[in-house]
Amino acid sequence: MFMQMKLIVIAAAAAVACSQAMAQDVQVIRIGHVAPMSGAQAHFGRDNENGVLMAIDDLNSQNIVIAGKKIKWEMQGEDDAADPKQGTAVAQKLCDAKVAGVVGHLNSGTTIPASKVYNDCGIPHVTGAATNPALMKPGYNTTFRIIANDNALGAGLAYYAADALKLKKFAIIDDRTAYGQGVAEVFKKTAAAKGIQIVDEQFTTDKATDFMAILTAVKAKAPDGIFYGGMNSQAGPMLRQMEQLGMGNVRMFGGDGICTEEMTKLSGNAKALNNVVCAEGGASLVKMPGGEAWKKRYDAKYPNQYQIYGPYTYDATMVLADAMKRANSWNPKVYIPFLLKTNYKGVTANIAFEPNGELKNPAMTIYIFKDGKRVPLG
Structure with missing residues (x-):
């Protein structure tokens, strides 16, 4: 009887140890996202965040392993209210939280000052919305854009x-x-x-x-x-x-x-x-490599919330994850060089970067409105 109990205790201890080992083998990687989630531009912010959340869900469904650990992807969302001061404050908050990378910001006026904060703490950020060319002037190796500029x-x-x-x-x-x-x-x-x-x-x-x-x-x-x-x-x-x-x-x-x-x-x-x-600053949805199929999934999950930048923030998240996978590391110091060498087939385009972080060969589409609907020309 004593021997049987001893075996049960040993088996239970082994199960606990195994469970702990399995828990230790799961690594959480957090991607920051920043946009105006309040105020007059909140509809843009929601759309951007939805794109990131879709990417996070898709990444978690892929059972990705990096450096021998199964990855659980999470988003840490922040509201900059389209205000430059709040933009730098939340950028510092994401730095302090040691997120692996950031998608954002929406506005050039918040992205430009925030880019210095990310550079100073060594965290890369990819914007799918901020279009002012001045964003790239400082030459930070942490700043990337996946949309055409102004x-x-x-x-x-x-x-x-x-x-x-x-x-x-x-x-x-x-x-x-x-x-x-x-x-x-x-x-x-x-x-x-x-x-x-x-x-x-x-x-x-x-x-x-x-x-x-x-x-x-x-x-x-x-x-x-x-x-x-x-x-x-x-x-x-x-x-x-x-x-x-x-x-x-x-x-x-x-x-x-x-x-x-x-x-x-x-x-x-x-x-x-x-x-x-x-x-x-991009192809129309019908001309994007994966635009129409992606939009159907988006509308099913977030009905009547699509604006414009959702597919770009989705791709920005995927580009960060792709660089981490190729580098076999979520440490920004290790994977930033891999980010610069991106060659990723995204929803919006085949994404590759110029040496300064600008998108190579960006598309641009002109639209008019007919009966309340946006219609691409060409």
Whole structure:
């Protein structure tokens, strides 16, 4: 009897030891995500976070092993409220938490200052939304972008305005953010070089909702089009107010910040929506390598939440994981060189980086609106 009990105790101890060993063989890797999860741009933030969460779920279904350990992937989400100071604060929080990598931020105005924080603590971040070219100027080896920058967006829109639509006069309005000013400046310079006259320049903020005074001043200059550098939370109401002022025939141009179907709701379904021309730094969903299949899965999981950047944040998460797998390490010091050598077949594109972290061969798509829906040209 004593011997039998002894064997039971030994077996139980062995089971506990085995269980502990198995537990020790599981390694949690946390990926940070930052975007505005509150405020006027929260709809963009939710979309971005959804893309990361989809990638995390897909990674966990693959039973990935790195350095002999089964990996459990987790996301640590943070809200920067589209505010540069809050952006650097949450970047430091992610550094202190020792996340393995970061997807974000959404806005250039938060991403640029946060990039220094990530560089100082040696954690790579991949943005699928921040498009200001100045992001790459410091030359940090921790900064990566998987979407076309404003040089492509602003210039492409100016060429379309001049060559395809033969527009002659434009007014420029921007929201004074790094993104809004940046894309507006590129459009302005390229449009002027193409012979388009810039008849007025006005400024607003990314919190404004009343644009009547600005638009009244612009109307007096009789432009063929207005280029708005900013986000849809301002462009939508601005479009509605343009219609109220009898400017429904004036084209509104803008970058990816206004290039969402949320514009339909934000503009009150204004008829002037049919005069919007916008650009996105990537292929349209139907032309992305995995766009349509991915979108079906997204809509099933997050109905009516898709905006624009979800597939890019999904790919950004996968690119980080791919580099860790190839490096056989989640230590940023070890896997950052592998990140730079990325050659990943993503949902959005075949992703590879230039030496400065920019996406190689980025696509750019121009859209118009028909019956409240975004329609790609070409």
